[in-house]
Amino acid sequence: MRRKLIAGNWKMNLGLNESGVLTRKILGKVNPGLLKKTDILICPPFVSLALVSGIIKDSGIKLGAQNLHYEKDGAYTGEISASMLKSAGCEYVIVGHSERRKYFHETNNLVNKKVLQALSNDLKVIVCVGETLQEREDDIFESIITEQTEVALKDIPSEKMIDIVIAYEPVWAIGTGLNAAPEQVSHIHALIGNTAEDIFDKNAADNLRILYGGSVNKDNAKEILSACGVDGALIGGASLKPDDFIFIAEQASDIN
Numbered sequence: 733m734r735r736k737l738i739a740g741n742w743k744m745n746l747g748l749n750e751s752g753v754l755t756r757k758i759l760g761k762v763n764p765g766l767l768k769k770t771d772i773l774i775c776p777p778f779v780s781l782a783l784v785s786g787i788i789k790d791s792g793i794k795l796g797a798q799n800l801h802y803e804k805d806g807a808y809t810g811e812i813s814a815s816m817l818k819s820a821g822c823e824y825v826i827v828g829h830s831e832r833r834k835y836f837h838e839t840n841n842l843v844n845k846k847v848l849q850a851l852s853n854d855l856k857v858i859v860c861v862g863e864t865l866q867e868r869e870d871d872i873f874e875s876i877i878t879e880q881t882e883v884a885l886k887d888i889p890s891e892k893m894i895d896i897v898i899a900y901e902p903v904w905a906i907g908t909g910l911n912a913a914p915e916q917v918s919h920i921h922a923l924i925g926n927t928a929e930d931i932f933d934k935n936a937a938d939n940l941r942i943l944y945g946g947s948v949n950k951d952n953a954k955e956i957l958s959a960c961g962v963d964g965a966l967i968g969g970a971s972l973k974p975d976d977f978i979f980i981a982e983q984a985s986d987i988n
């Protein structure tokens with residue numbers, strides 16, 4: 733069984749002080765036994781990364797960013813590079829979140845460029861894929877997710893697949909309180925796994941962790957995390973509530 737990963741995406745919430753407060757609260761609730769069984773990752777806004785990195789140092793909690801630029805460096809005003817994220821203490825970066833795709837017009841090709849840049853700087857990547865409500869209703873969601881996965885993973889050396897996590901986040905479930913049913917989740921996770929196996933090999937697919945995201949909370953976490961093929965969760969709203977976030981991580985650890 734793959735080790736579970738519980739990731740908190742704080743999105744555009746919390747200033748520096750509040751980020752420090754939330755991090756300390758999370759730290760205070762994590763017992764070492766929990767981290768032995770489950771990876772816990774927090775992804776604060778860019779400006780809080782260095783501060784949060786200092787607070788969680790040596791705790792076992794992992795740090796990630798929510799985005800990066802696809803170029804190494806240069807004249808890209810307002811952008812953040814992979815090496816900057818490394819220097820702030822990041823181990824992970826989220827790429828291709830549906831909010832980036834929707835509001836910042838990120839295409840599958842752009843997502844692929846970001847994934848490659850992150851990997852070449854030794855960052856681990858959480859690649860987000862997922863269909864809109866319209867795509868589900870039009871019954872094209874499987875081809876949408878297959879294409880998102882295939883393009884995101886293009887040109888990745890197979891030995892780097894160990895640094896890839898995929899998060900299946902149906903767009904209609906993000907921040908809405910709606911969830912995909914466990915069998916829907918398992919179906920898509922199997923589809924993503926098969927797509928990875930077609931591109932790479934069975935070994936790469938077997939090691940690929942696939943998270944579910946979209947309105948995961950303390951009440952539905954156990955059911956979602958128990959579904960076949962679910963290796964953890966990417967959590968937005970509930971990751972800002974330390975009790976709920978750690979409760980979800982404990983649920984994951986009980987299933988392990």
Ligand code: PGA
Nearest residue numbers: 906907946947967968969
């Ligand atoms: P949510 O967000 O848990 O608030 O639905 C999940 C995400 O966008 O990653």
